[in-house]
Amino acid sequence: IPCSMGSLSAVACGSSDTLIARAADVCLKEKRRLIVVPRETPLSLVQIRNMAALAETGAIILPACxxxxxxxxxxxxxxxxxxxxxxxxxxxxxxxxxxxxxxx
Structure with missing residues (x-):
């Protein structure tokens, strides 16, 4: 906590070039609970789509609101x-x- 939009994007696209992204990727792959707390607003359409992609794979999106x-x-x-x-x-x-x- 919190999750940057860069990390969120990497995980949504399946890029595991950092330890955080790799850990998140493994959570999704193994159907473990992944809670993503994005911190930035306002959101662009690309960011919203990345969050939707993560939610579709089982991640829980909890904005830091x-x-x-x-x-x-x-x-x-x-x-x-x-x-x-x-x-x-x-x-x-x-x-x-x-x-x-x-x-x-």
Whole structure:
């Protein structure tokens, strides 16, 4: 975390010329969980297509976008939401952020 658009592009195109790209390629090949957290905005159409290609191969795309529904009070609160969501996707129990609950 985070994933640069260069790394995202390399993985989407199957280029494994760096250790990060190779590790991601192996995760996809072996059907292991791969969570990609792109950091850049705005997104170009090429970047969106690269994310779509990764999603089609089984990667989970989790943009590093702040979640304001938890009413963060600090920058740490914003970071904790992102980290907590990654941990949730990895199946790691945590209580570092307040999850959204539908109003009854």
């Amino acid at each position: 702040p979640a304001f529904y938890s009413r963060p009070q600090s920058l740490d609160d914003l970071v904790n939401v992102l980290v907590g969501r990654v941990l949730d996707l990895l199946g790691v129990e945590n209580d570092i952020y307040r999850r959204w609950k539908a109003e009854a």
